Structures are given as C-alpha cells and as structure tokens.
Ligand SMILES: [Ca+2]
C-alpha cells in the first residue's frame with residue numbers, strides 16, 4: 001500500500017514537472033538563452049535596479065565596507081562646490097573656470113540639457129585649438145586661450161570670453177509623412193579678453209553620464225581592437241578606428257576610451273582634466289592652472305590644490321558607479337525593436353555585448369558579461385556632425401560610439417532627452433536621424449521602416 005502510494009506520488013510529480021516544462025515552453029516559444037536572461041543585467045553582477053532620479057548614482061552592490069567608504073568619499077568630492085577662498089576647505093576654484101563642481105554639469109551623474117538661446121551655456125565646453133598637433137597627437141593650444149574656453153572667473157577676474165548659442169532648424173518628413181525637425185547649434189564667442197587668432201577651431205561638447213566606466217576600462221584592449229576595421233576590409237560600410245592618446249601616468253600612448261572622441265585613456269586622467277580645465281582645481285596629474293602663462297593666472301604658488309587621495313577617490317567613485325539594469329526586456333515590442341536594431345545595423349557600432357577581463361585587484365569588475373552598446377571605436381558620422389576639429393586620431397567627423405546603457409532613463413534622471421555630442425538632438429528620433437557617414441545605411445533602415453517598426457526601435461532604446 002505504502003509502496004503503491006509512493007509510485008503514484010512519483011508518477012504524479014513527474015507529470016507535474018512535464019506539465020510545468022511544457023507550460024514554460026509554451027510561454028516562451030524561442031528558448032531563452034542564458035545571454036538573453038543576463039540582458040537584464042546591463043552592467044553584469046553589479047547592475048542596480050533603481051529606476052528613479054538616482055538611477056545613475058548607485059555604487060556597485062558588492063563593495064566591502066572599506067571600498068564603499070572610498071566610493072562615498074569620492075561621491076562627496078564629485079558633489080563638492082569649490083571656492084576661491086584659501087582659508088576655506090575645498091578651495092582652488094579658478095581663477096577661470098566653467099563650473100564649480102562636477103555635479104553641476106553631470107547632474108545626477110547624468111547629463112544636463114543643451115542651453116536655449118539667451119541662457120548661460122554653463123555645462124557646454126568649447127574645446128579649441130589651432131591647426132597641427134604635437135608628437136603625442138595633442139592639438140596645438142590657442143595662444144592666450146589654451147585648449148578650452150573658460151567663460152567664468154572668480155571675483156575680480158574676467159573669464160576668457162562670453163559664449164552664446166543660437167539654433168537653426170529645418171523640418172523633414174519620413175516617407176510615410178511623419179514630420180521631424182533637426183536643429184543645428186551655433187556657438188558664438190564674443191568679448192574675448194584679448195583678440196582670438198584667426199583659424200581657431202572650435203568643438204562644442206555636452207556632458208555625458210559618468211557611470212559604468214570601470215567596466216568599460218576593464219574590456220581587454222584586444223577585444224576592442226578586434227572590432228576595428230579601419231579600411232573596411234569586410235566591406236560592410238563600417239570601419240571602426242581606435243584613438244590613441246597620451247597617458248600621463250605611464251608616459252605611453254594608450255587606447256582612448258573616454259570622452260565623445262575617446263580622448264582620455266583612464267578615469268583618473270579624465271577626472272584630472274575635469275578638475276583642472278573645468279573647475280580650475282590643480283592636481284598631481286595636471287599641476288598647472290588652466291590659465292598658466294595667461295594674465296588670469298594668480299601666480300599664487302599654491303599648486304597642487306587638490307590632495308592626491310582626493311583625485312584617486314573621485315576616479316574610484318567613477319569606477320564603482322553601477323550601471324542601471326534594463327526594463328521591459330521581455331516585452332514583445334521591445335524584443336521586436338531589438339531585432340530591428342540588429343537587422344538594420346545599429347549593432348555594428350553600438351555593440352550590444354562585451355566581456356570584461358580579469359583585474360586581480362578588482363574581482364567585482366572581472367569576468368563580467370556586460371551590455372554597453374558600444375564598440376568604443378571612432379566612426380565617420382558624416383558632414384552633419386563634423387565639427388571640423390581633429391582631436392588626436394579622430395578627424396572632425398569622427399566620434400566614439402557612445403554607450404547606450406541607461407539612455408532610456410535620461411528623462412527620469414535629468415528631465416530632458418537631449419542627445420549627441422552637442423545636445424542638438426531633442427529626442428531619440430532626432431539622434432538617429434543625425435546619423436550619416438558610416439551609419440547612413442542604418443539611419444535609412446530606420447527612416448524607411450513603417451512607423452510601428454520605428455516606434456518599436458525607440459521603445460527598445462527606452463528599455464536600455
Ligand atoms: Ca586653481
């Protein structure tokens with residue numbers, strides 16, 4: 001009796017299992033592969049699922065309390081407003097600068113919107129140079145102005161110039177009649193403190209989100225170079241190209257990964273430039289004031305202004321800022337949008353998946369499958385996005401594929417949807433319609449699709 005009961009139980013449970021298996025097969029007609037499941041985890045095992053205004057501001061989830069303390073120290077500095085009063089903490093601002101803290105430009109660790117005509121151009125940086133490069137590929141600075149315009153000065157010091165923006169706009173139509181508009185920003189530099197030399201080249205840059213760079217730094221260089229195809233050997237119209245830039249810590253040329261043109265090789269160097277060029281706070285990597293040799297310099301002999309550990313802490317903070325996870329991965333429209341993203345060739349530059357290598361000091365970053373949607377390479381984006389200013393190996397028309405992870409949360413975190421290097425795109429559709437050059441075919445794939453298909457692609461982008 002007992003035995004019989006046991007057999008019946010076993011048979012019963014086997015049927016239940018078969019039934020459950022059958023049911024789950026029915027729910028997902030195509031087998032979910034492991035990679036698809038991981039797709040929720042854009043930033044590997046350190047992915048966070050915070051969706052509010054602090055979605056870009058979370059630390060890795062697996063930090064030890066010591067590491068967390070360092071992250072928090074860097075977090076504090078990222079939010080610190082610097083001042084010019086030497087008797088106060090956090091001094092060193094200026095004499096000329098663009099912003100008083102990292103967070104004023106990278107609000108919520110994200111990006112601020114592009115300025116409207118008449119508004120202060122605050123977060124926008126105008127990179128400037130004269131034709132020609134030094135032996136490291138660095139653009140020649142502009143006499144009297146350096147490599148960037150600092151339009152603001154501390155009390156009693158004039159900024160280098162005033163900057164204004166205006167936009168010209170044109171409307172266009174999709175083949176099905178839907179209208180879209182594209183605007184081009186025009187930055188004008190007025191009231192320079194000394195005449196601007198003729199032949200100066202200018203590139204306007206908007207801030208970008210600062211999370212996920214620890215993982216991007218951990219992608220093995222060989223993986224990035226494997227995707228490069230400078231002469232388009234496989235003849236698919238796409239020719240990713242690496243940028244090589246001078247690394248001030250190792251005194252060697254390194255692969256650039258950070259910045260709109262991949263002109264920074266490491267987070268610490270990016271942070272150093274942020275402090276010295278954007279805020280005017282000197283540090284051990286860039287110990288000279290951005291106004292060195294110019295009349296604005298205060299000759300105070302108080303450099304370096306930022307403690308070495310503070311610079312390390314900020315770069316550690318950036319390194320351990322987690323990537324927000326996906327939403328709606330299983331939504332039918334989103335899945336369809338993803339298919340289109342692949343079919344029309346967006347994925348050829350916005351490479352969906354990457355793997356990090358091993359960093360023995362950083363197991364949190366090691367061996368992670370991540371979904372940054374970038375190849376970190378430079379691409380010819382056509383004349384519309386050409387800024388006419390070469391930057392290391394990047395020509396004026398070449399830009400690093402920006403990561404798309406978290407892009408769907410831009411409005412939630414920053415309250416706008418301005419995209420591209422100078423914020424000219426006011427939504428995702430405009431961002432796509434600006435693509436040209438190597439991305440011409442992909443753009444046309446989007447343009448010539450029926451509206452429902454375009455909507456699916458946008459819904460997919462919003463799920464990233
Ligand atoms: Ca200073």
Ligand SMILES: [Ca+2]
Pocket residue numbers: 145146147148149150160290
């Ligand atoms: Ca300057």
Ligand SMILES: [Ca+2]
Pocket residue numbers: 229232233234235236237238239240
């Ligand atoms: Ca190719």
Ligand SMILES: [Ca+2]
Pocket residue numbers: 092282289300301302303305
């Ligand atoms: Ca100083």
